[in-house]
């Protein structure tokens with residue numbers, strides 16, 4: 001892919017390293033530098049590129065010529081990423097999206113900025129996505145669902161059709177949401193959880209209790225053997 005835009009990555013952690021690989025080999029962006037806050041500046045180069053203090057970034061890489069991506073994970077329930085998302089916007093940076101060429105994103109899906117979509121995601125028609133969202137690999141986002149801002153959706157998460165997910169929510173690996181369900185804001189859905197009712201805000205879910213219904217399938221559906 002030809003490189004038409006220049007990008008600064010915020011962060012120098014494992015996610016920033018992965019983001020560097022994917023932006024470099026699968027996008028129109030050329031990564032030119034990394035940036036972290038001065039107090040976290042422990043080395044001055046990564047992959048041969050400069051790591052500069054965030055406090056100096058506008059002088060060195062002005063927002064008129066460079067875009068930025070905030071490559072942070074879900075610390076403080078996504079609030080650290082949200083903080084720098086807002087701050088970089090305030091500095092005047094355009095916040096770049098990465099959408100893997102190996103993801104299925106239907107043509108009428110809408111999304112904001114600072115969105116990172118890994119390979120093998122399926123995002124069906126009429127989905128609306130906010131800004132500052134990480135969709136790690138292999139999720140299913142069902143048709144007509146609405147995702148808020150500042151989310152982290154791990155891997156192999158299933159969000160069925162007509163669901164909503166509130167701001168700042170984290171969804172652990174292999175969690176599953178039935179259709180027409182509202183996940184509130186500030187929820188932490190643990191790995192493997194199955195959500196079958198609206199959650200409300202600020203809830204932590206762990207585990208997946210399953211129990212057989214009192215009615216058998218034969219009684220419930222009137223099937224005569």
Ligand SMILES: CC(C)(COP(=O)(O)OP(=O)(O)OC[C@H]1O[C@@H](n2cnc3c(N)ncnc32)[C@H](O)[C@@H]1OP(=O)(O)O)[C@@H](O)C(=O)NCCC(=O)NCCS
Nearest residue numbers: 136154155171172173188189190191192193205206207208
């Ligand atoms: C939900 C979660 C945040 C719970 O964290 P926690 O409150 O610190 O829980 P703990 O690790 O102290 O475990 C407490 C108990 O809950 C159980 N538990 C924790 N998470 C669970 C889960 N997802 N499903 C079932 N049981 C779980 C533990 O086995 C433990 O049980 P015990 O008391 O019988 O030993 C965490 O386990 C989780 O699922 N995180 C998401 C992981 C993930 O998807 N990472 C992807 C990153 S890309």
